[in-house]
Amino acid sequence: MDLARSEVARVRSAARLGLMALPVAFFGLFFAYPVVAIVQRGLRVDGAWQFGRIGEVLADPGIRQVLWFTAWQALASTALTLLIALPGAYVFARFEFPGKQVLRAVVTVPFVLPTVVVGTAFLAVLGRGGLLDELWGVRLDTTVWAILLAHVFFNYAVVVRTVGGLWGQLDPRQEEAARMLGASRLTAWRTVTLPALGPAVAAAALMVFLFTFTSFGVVQILGGPTFSTLEVEVYRQTTEIFDLTTAAVLTLVQFAAVAAILAVHAWTVRRRESALRLVDAAGTARRPRGAGQWTLLAGVLVSIVLLLVLPLGVLVQRSLKAPDFGYYRELTSSDGGVFLVPPIDAIGNSLSYAAVATLVAVLIGGLAAAALTRRDAGRLVRGFDALLMLPLGVSAVTVGFGFLIALDEPPLDLRSSWLLVPLAQALVGVPFVVRTMLPVLRAVDARLRDAATVLGASPWRVWREVDLPLVRRALLVAAGFAFAVSLGEFGATVFIARADNPTLPVAVARLLSRPGDLNYGQAMALSTILMVVCATALLLLEKVVVVDRTGEF
Template sequence: MSRGLGSRLRSRALPLLAAATALLLVALFYYPVATVLVDAVVVDGELTAAPLAAVLTSEFYLGWVGRLLADPVGFAGYLAGTMLADPLAALWTLQTLGLFGFTAWQALLSTVASVALGLPGAWVLARFEFRGRRTLRSLTILPFILPSVMVAVGFYATFGASGTLNAALAAVGLPRLNLLPSLTAIVVAHAFYNAPLVTRVVAASWEQVDASAVETARALGASPRRAFRDVVAPQLLPAVLMGATLTFVFTFASFPIVLALGGARYATVEVFVYAAVQQLDYHEAAALATLESGVSLTLTALYLRYEQATTSQHRNARKQPRRPLLPASWTPKRTAVRVAVAGYAVVVAAVFLAPLASMVYGSLTVDGQVTLDAYRFLLQRQVSGGQFQVKPLPAVKNSLLFGAGTLVVALPTGVAMAVVTTRRFRGRWAVDALSMAPLAVSGIVVGLGLLRGLVFGVTLFGYRISVAGPVAIVAAHGVAAYPFVVRNVAPQLGRLDRSLVESARALGASRLRAVVDVELPLVWPGVVAGAAFAFAISIGEFDATVVLAEGGGAYTMPVAVERFIGRRLGPATAMGTVLLVVTAASFLVIERVGGGLGGDGDGGGGGGGGAL
């Protein structure tokens, strides 16, 4: 009897694993987010559309669309009269899109900047061979996992009134620039994060372009430019669109970058959600969060559907050979290409290296003089800080503990979901989309949901259930990190030779045994890469943490950096440098323990599936 029960359990292991993972996601993500969305339609226990209607009919939030929804007849009459009397005024009215319009506009600009900065990098990595190419390709993902609040400090240290840029301008007798706060700074900072993502996605697809198709086009008389336009570009377009979609989703819900570099003048929907939470106006926050999440979830679902339709199109293609970046002989054409690459390297250094270098430099200098005053301040705060002041060592300790807890939550959940979503069954696309929802829902919304639903407590079957702030923070970090585990493991599982699994099953292995003994060892580099991502993302998570750590001692390094920004820049740059060292060291330790982050990248990605 027990043997029969065990056999039945093993045969149903994967469905049971999927059910357990789904229940965990419901408890840590869907239920908390649902509590936020319920606040948008329930006030004082009564069902109402008032909070959503207040946002949808607000000219401040939706511009002319809000006026139209509030009074369709009146607005139509106003617009018709204005169009006859003053067409320019009417056009200006139609250009007023409100807070949501500005949020979408800055996300669009950020997407264009990220694609423009990322595509040349993909071209260099995919088409040229040079020493350090594999290492450089691995490093393209590092900006994406760096803590956003630390990057904001780096941009302040570079482009602020007392930053390194103005110091360099003053040294050569040029006037200083006032670049912060500004929309340009927000866009460039977003490109810092997302251009490497575009590079990685497109380079993976470019490496899979069918060389025989290009050779056929050239043999038929097409010029190199025509062959690229007609053969290569159509094969790259899906990867470009997927990278652009992800970038738009991430920048539409961006929070720390906009908060730090934009201020009140350039605030986005996410900043207003946080402000409403701070003012305890949960219904307005929920209404804004509902509309914002609807946009992000729709785009994420479209991305996943498109990815599934295009991810295997180059699997059996013959790769194009790479050209040496430094050839033995030089021609005018080759010289122009190398000059273009050198110019691109200068731009990359200015965008990616300057903020980090400026942050470290700012932590070690005052008015150009080398000093350790900023680090002494952190030590003094640690020794003599008050009970409610942020201290450096507890922040470091909390970040590391929360990172370890995140691995416990995100790694098994992500691996289990990767196994489930790479099986063929009806509705797989819907399951994949639902499992990736945490990628699209902002950390502020998740943090608010955990605060309202779990920290404040919920009554079930007559019992009051609540969790402590640190537990909720680990839950929020696990939710934020687990999609990256899935996106690292699932593509490698999808590319496995299924005959190996079928052979194991033919020899008597159960479905679960085949997964554990055959599939997971073959995709172990992807599992390690997912673990490194999960830990690093936990170390740098700010959005949900700043909501859940309010009023408690569960602050982390990113929260400490944000608190120090309110003082002079030195302590913030010092704490940011500590955060940079801990993040990089943690990432490298996990990578070394696991034996490498998934190979050299020559064939990875599958045109977007391994983008993260």
């Protein structure tokens, strides 16, 4: 028996290393190599590293202002998101009301929308000729409030899903017991429920902070020349000033900051995995009782309508402002200016790129998740897990520009290849695939794999006959998320998408950069199309998630 177990362990270890080979090669070639190339180009002169330039760049008052604003707006966005979204998390966790599932899908739609669409939607409400401008002559598109509200819009679902998911599974009898012992409602919540929710709230806050700290599309569209985050400044230094040294330093600063954020996030996740008394979430939700609960439900519904639904509705309304779908019809023509092809071609380009990126992300992410399945993995595998999250911590702008610099010589001269765009998009999709599939793979009984291995099944056959039937649903969900993320990727794609093959986010940004009502209207029309495509992908995800227990759709 010991010999058999030793053989199983040896086969499992060899299989894990084999599964890691392709993801490691992919990340080394298409992530580490371009990032190192851009940093080296900026900080290495005549074969010598110029690390003294780091201090010079950081001593610049303008750069320090960018660093301060990046951190300040991320903290403010996180606090405002928690303030507005926590009541929604409670409502979705504890209340049962008609249309709850549809509303949950509506709340999640903004999170999968590209940042360009989010910025465009708020521009339609807060910007020139927007709803507020027409009603009261007020414009907020170049103020920090526009950025903060757009970040709340984008990250509302993070809090609802992360905190509300755990809140719905907490046993309410624990809080009821405290009430019976004489504690007030507030005291019982503060001493019983809040400590249990604390790790989930911290994890949600850190994720929101991460997303807002690396914000690009929202700030680029709504901030104007007044506000700049690290991500926007890297783009400006690279494309407008051509100062690669400053761009390289800012890339290193952002990488260090996000690495620290991810380390704290990993710590909070481990805390969240501590033992709690959990029950079926369906059993904790009930109809609101009393005027206070009905008022809370009404307030949450109003906030969702005003903050989430209104910007998207105004976006659609602006796209239909021209008679006879004029803005949509103009998408089929080319004026030879901002595009070399009709803007409508961006739809087919985006769908094609996203499909290829999804295949790559599912392949690489699936292999990586399989390699990370066992919780007792050593430091090598844990380091591999951290590697997979790095694309979320490095400027997508840096990755895109690094592609142009690094992948310019045979046998990897891909500058003129259409593969460049889906490869960059896949880098962002892989972490989502891994985080979707890994919990499900770890939930599979390891004894099933061991038994199949002892009976002589190869690692591939074990995966095909044991794991795949059990994780098929998670695989489909992961593919859907990878598709939505790839469809909306903007930071890297804006560098490498060619003028004759623009993607939807790049096309929207280019149209918004040109003056004139026609360009503005076409941007609204393209954003609406992109929103519909992403929402359709999300609804398909919801369909997969709610399949019945027999596994049939």
